[in-house]
Amino acid sequence: MVEYNGAYDERDCAAFLDEAVVPMRVSTHRPDGSPWIVTLWYRYRDGVFECATRADAAIVDFLDRDDRVGIDVSTNTIPYRGVRGTGTVTIDPDEELEVLGALVDRYLGDRDHPLAQTLLDEDREEVCLRIDPDELFSWDYSERMEAA
Template identity: 60%
Template sequence: MTDFRGAWTEGDIEDFLQEATIPVRLATHRPDGSLWLVTLWYRYRDGSLECATQANADVVRFLRNDPEIAFDISTNRVPYRGIRGNGTVDISSENATAVLRDLVERYLGDTDSPLADRLLDDDRDEVRIRIEPREIYSWDYTERMGNGSSERGE
């Protein structure tokens, strides 16, 4: 069960996560205990965030060693708004290619580009990273900063 706090209702948070095409910033620990931060595309499904990456990526090894994470999804332009939180991850090869295809379409608009071709290459070994949030804190500085230039949460 996720604990929602901050400026937005649970519904507002879900709307933001569905609409915003901002990558998630994911913080984890390396095996030596030091911190590691990675940015990944995500989709929001059934209360979880889903990402995809290559099975041999360093972050996959780090997350298998320690599934406790912190995350941030926030705008980079005024007015600043977004969410941050913590939780755990589950890594699986199940549905990884389908998740990746959905992410490519979400962030690139379609699968018709050299980048999409490279990401969706049949030779790639992908995994799905499912983030199960424990706490989500939202903030929205729109009122004090004005509408600024933020579009689609970017």
């Protein structure tokens, strides 16, 4: 059961995460215990974040050792709004590039885009990182930044 705190309830949090087409920041730990942050495209479905990355990416190794993460999805322009929290990750193959394809559609809007062609190359070995949140904290500074 996800604990929601801050400006948004569950419904508003889901609406923000659906409309905010910004990358997610995911924090984890390297094997030596030092922190590591990566930026990934995401989609939020049925209360779970889904990201895609290459199967040989360093974060996959780090998450194999420790599946706990911190997450942040926030706007980079005024008014600042966002959701951050913690969760656990499950790693699954994305053999048909279904998750990656959905992310390309979400972020690029066109599979004919040169980056889309590179990402969706059939020889890519991709995995889906499914982040099941434990707690989500949201903020929305729209009112106090209205004049900015």
